[in-house]
Amino acid sequence: MSDEESGWHLTESDPGVFTELLKSLGVPYIVDDLYSLDPDSLAALQPIHALVFLFKWLPTSGSEPDPASGAHFDPDFPGFFAQQVVNNACATLAVMNALGNIPSLPCGQPLQELFSFTTGMDAQTRGMVITSSDWLREAHNALSPPSAISLDGLGLPKTSEDAYHFIVYMPAMGCVYEFDGLKSHPIRHGAYEEKGEGWIAKAREAVEARIATYPPGSLEFSLLALRDDPIPSLQSRLKELQEAGRGNDAEAAELIVRLSNENSKRERWAFENALRRHNHLGLIHALLVALAKAGSLEPARDAARRKMEERVARRKEVGMDLDEE
Template sequence: MSAGDSSSTAGQQAGEKLHWVPLESSPEAMNKMVHRLGVDQLAGFSDVWGLDDELLAMVAQPVHALVFLFPLRNATREARMAEAAAAANTVSPNVWFMRQTIGNACGTMAVLHALGNCQDRIPIGGELAAFYAQAKDLSPRDRAALLEASSAIAESHSASAAEGQTAAPPPDADVLHHYAAFVAVDGCLYELDGMLASPINHGPSADLLHDAARAIKKRIEALGDDAEMVSVIALGPAPDAD
């Protein structure tokens, strides 16, 4: 299952916005991408098979972030924009956030948001460490421009998009699904989506996995007939780590 966002136009000519090939909801592809970019091999993404307590108990600990894939229709988009606007003044300055200006890049955006908010817990080197270092004091918009200029991340994204289990759609495809990341910063749970103007503060959190699961359940309930078209991935120990 691939995901993206078609609100930006495609192209790599001067004056045109970029479009990337949508990234499949695949922990294996995500892990290859981040490990190529410098994330420690002991950290990685794995599937969350359900949001009830007995299935959450199967998720390897510690969990540093959740990545949520869901259908994004116009009504859902408008509701999320309103919620982000209402939450804008309740966001900790320590939340690492960037805007999305590359079409169909939301999968990698969610990965960057997840890792960006746990740099103190997961060793990151290589090209990705250099990206975070350059982005440290930039605004969310300037971070987006930095990503547009990063050939290393673009190439790793492209390779991972090609490594999914299903054929990747073309870069300018109108893709229904979209990604968001859930992280805990300064005792609060945040939902990060670069298509929104601000992170969404979901309130106090003492248990990221269970608190994010409850927030995601509410998102799923609001999807109605689309509720089955979702997936959740956890950032924690790599699936093959001892």
């Protein structure tokens, strides 16, 4: 199914994009990048509700759960699970599969009504209902505007593109589950212990096992943490210290620094999301016109052509296709 037929656009694996999506759904959580699975890094972000894992999709990668690791399909899973039935919707499907299994989820009325409406449906029907929801598709596409230029119909050679896919690891009913919209059922990775790291330890094992199926040194992965927004609790604690006359002690100073970092992050996300929403075609056209008027357009075009020819020559020397760069 083409992008035009599905109506869903590709989504970046970016915490600002996911956080903005959560905001539009009325969910007071955020998403943060995870650069490490070590206990200290994860502990700093608690409470974490789910891990969103992006990976390069391969036909043989994780196609079936490994029983030796304790992973099994759970066709009787009583929670929320929706299958992906259209292209490019896997990011929002992953978020929905995560949110649908968080007890007492705070959310907006449209999302609450959607979860209520799909109660009791099978996974495929639930996926069809979700991806047919206009308001949800609009929220998804808001940060992934369609291209202003279409190359369809120009007879250009088709090139294969790597496919990437979002899935979720999270706790549900005492076990760690993997929710993959391309699978027929959720995958149960086994029970976890409440003490220590809790479900995170079991989820780490599952994520590391998935990564281990790729060649050593592969970097086609991204891991995000769905977590509580830390700003309200930081502000509350700082207010308590200030009211107790401890507004200048070390803990208060640390809280102020953390709040500043969080607010700076939000400002960066807002700026980047504004750029994503903006159509830069007008700016590009204006720059081309300015270069032409200054007599610099043809020299710039010739320089770009030379660089492309050099690039093609280098690729041919090492026996690589241009698309592999």
